[in-house]
Amino acid sequence: xxxxxxxxxxxxxxxxxxxxxxxxxxxxxxxxxxxxxxxxxxxxxxxxxxxxxxxxxxxxxxxxxxxxxxxxxxxxxxxxxxxxxxxxxxxxxxxxxxxxxxxxxxxxxxxxxxxxxxxxxxxxxxxxxxxxxxxxxxxx
Amino acid sequence: xxxxxxxxxxxxxxxxxxxxxxxxxxxxxxxxxxxxxxxxxxxxxxxxxxxxxxxxxxxxxxxxxxxxxxxxxxxxxxxxxxxxxxxxxxxxxxxxxxxxxxxxxxxxxxxxxxxxxxxxxxxxxxxxxxxxxxxxxxxxxxxxxxxxxxxxxxxxxxxxxxxxxxxxxxxxxxxxxxxxxxxxxxxxxxxxxxxxxxxxxxxxxxxxxxxxxxxxxxxxxxxxxxxxxxxxxxxxxxxxxxxxxxxxxxxxxxxxxxxxxxxxxxxxxxxxxxxxxxxxxxxxxxxxxxxxxxxxxxxxxxxxxxxxxxxxxxxxxxxxxxxxxxxxxxxxxxxxxxxxxxxxxxxxxxxxxxxxxxxxxxxxxxxxxxxxxxxxxxxxxxxxxxxxxxxxxxxxxxxxxxxxxxxxxxxxxxxxxxxxxxxxxxxxxxxxxxxxxxxxxxxxxxxxxxxxxxxxxxxxxxxxxxxxxxxxxxxxxxxxxxxxxxxxxxxxxxxxxxxxxxxxxxxx
Numbered sequence: 001x002x003x004x005x006x007x008x009x010x011x012x013x014x015x016x017x018x019x020x021x022x023x024x025x026x027x028x029x030x031x032x033x034x035x036x037x038x039x040x041x042x043x044x045x046x047x048x049x050x051x052x053x054x055x056x057x058x059x060x061x062x063x064x065x066x067x068x069x070x071x072x073x074x075x076x077x078x079x080x081x082x083x084x085x086x087x088x089x090x091x092x093x094x095x096x097x098x099x100x101x102x103x104x105x106x107x108x109x110x111x112x113x114x115x116x117x118x119x120x121x122x123x124x125x126x127x128x129x130x131x132x133x134x135x136x137x138x139x140x
Numbered sequence: 141x142x143x144x145x146x147x148x149x150x151x152x153x154x155x156x157x158x159x160x161x162x163x164x165x166x167x168x169x170x171x172x173x174x175x176x177x178x179x180x181x182x183x184x185x186x187x188x189x190x191x192x193x194x195x196x197x198x199x200x201x202x203x204x205x206x207x208x209x210x211x212x213x214x215x216x217x218x219x220x221x222x223x224x225x226x227x228x229x230x231x232x233x234x235x236x237x238x239x240x241x242x243x244x245x246x247x248x249x250x251x252x253x254x255x256x257x258x259x260x261x262x263x264x265x266x267x268x269x270x271x272x273x274x275x276x277x278x279x280x281x282x283x284x285x286x287x288x289x290x291x292x293x294x295x296x297x298x299x300x301x302x303x304x305x306x307x308x309x310x311x312x313x314x315x316x317x318x319x320x321x322x323x324x325x326x327x328x329x330x331x332x333x334x335x336x337x338x339x340x341x342x343x344x345x346x347x348x349x350x351x352x353x354x355x356x357x358x359x360x361x362x363x364x365x366x367x368x369x370x371x372x373x374x375x376x377x378x379x380x381x382x383x384x385x386x387x388x389x390x391x392x393x394x395x396x397x398x399x400x401x402x403x404x405x406x407x408x409x410x411x412x413x414x415x416x417x418x419x420x421x422x423x424x425x426x427x428x429x430x431x432x433x434x435x436x437x438x439x440x441x442x443x444x445x446x447x448x449x450x451x452x453x454x455x456x457x458x459x460x461x462x463x464x465x466x467x468x469x470x471x472x473x474x475x476x477x478x479x480x481x482x483x484x485x486x487x488x489x490x491x492x493x494x495x496x497x498x499x500x501x502x503x504x505x506x507x508x509x510x511x512x513x514x515x516x517x518x519x520x521x522x523x524x525x526x527x528x529x530x531x532x533x534x535x536x537x538x539x540x541x542x543x544x545x546x547x548x549x550x551x552x553x554x555x556x557x558x559x560x561x562x563x564x565x566x567x568x569x570x571x572x573x574x575x576x577x578x579x580x581x582x583x584x585x586x587x588x589x590x591x592x593x594x595x596x597x598x599x600x601x602x603x604x605x606x607x608x609x610x611x612x613x614x615x616x617x618x619x620x621x622x623x624x625x626x627x628x629x630x631x632x633x634x635x636x637x638x639x640x641x642x643x644x645x646x647x648x
Contacts, residue, residue, distance in 0.1 A: 096538040
């Protein structure tokens, strides 16, 4: 947080400050950055309220957590790449397949089935029912 | 009589075929979202935001609003049946609703849930109809100083009233304000914080930020963690449900609770920073305090279901008043609504009621219709909602993720925005891990540009004299309230320190 604030202040210095009556573009960010630094410094002293957000699920080991995290991130990256070069259908398939592999109870086969089903569904809903403007397939 | 003619006009707008369909769609989705744990209102609204591009603003707002109040209904159902609040606002409902279900009285608890929600919503809408025109005439006289002061109060109250550490929430709010600065400075045209990336000169996309923080971040957190409740509760968890049947005397017993809850909720909904969440907790606490037999609460008191549900539904309606009339949202959900309006080129504010009467009165009329629909839907469909809970999360989240990706991509046809979602998703995940709440960030992000604008304009008028904020009475009152709030926060933090207890009492 302190870091965020400092970066903001530093970056804001590159813009014209102006004065209170005629503020330049740099005035407001500088102010905000300073406040953030201040708050950031306060956080360690503020004490933490130990309310874990709705930890209703099962406890999991780091391996599973890491796998879920990486697969979702990779899934979105896969979507970006394959949509750019291949269109909606490959993008959808790649995203769902890779992301679904993040859940431990999915096997390669079940993820493939899920991906295929959702792709079919998505093609119908997005392209036909909602007329979302982008191609199902695209080459290059 | 003016109100009546306006309402009739609104009805004609709301009953247009297209608007009606979208309102219905929103209500159903909201209901569904409320039932499914793991997907919140914020997530749902951010996912569906891009869809609204193709709609008229009226239909868009009706749909988004439908999600919001529909979720208030749906969330109560799982609270009662499974002790799993679908949304945070339904937490108090669990306290008495679930014990009732355990005693085999789920049917009467569910009936009370729907009945109280409906009553609460009606009171909320009525108050909104009477109060909003009044407020908008007052609001015409507000200058930049007043707006600045009001936004300050809204920001501070909105970010500290929620859960989590107040200092951290404030820091998140300020971070949101800073993110709001990104883009071209409106007064001088200087691009700020763009680091040379041309796409950033338009500012960060609201949709990308919201989807990242509330969509992707949630999936990152919950993957491998949320199980279908069937496994937790055993296969027989549906059997005790029975049908929705009022218990003799339930309504009579809860009449007072519903009335108090509705009024409390309506009042709190209008104030900035206190929304449905605060309302339902407070309503529950009040019922418990004034009850002649407080020990019944927590063991299945029907008033314990009625009061919070009436309160959160009325608050969900009146929360639209400051958002539409002043352009100042009370909580992050409303901030997203505001963002949606601005995306459609509609500037909320006192002139909204005159310039876009179809939106305002159409929305109110759609509230009436939507709530009727919810009652009609929920009575027969309760069993189906409960069964939906058995859809495993591992099938749900890849699909939701796809909606996020396609939604963002279709708004801008640029892969960069999808990357932005990813960045904010990972950021939101990290922040949540460190126990920072992303909701205040959203509030700051939406209000940031306005906040800066009013600040600068006010000081331009006063020629740099900071006392302008204190000389104007309305602005002074709002700033005073903000000061009081901060003072109270510091005080309570100090007291906590003195007691030496690391775990603070539940703040509502």
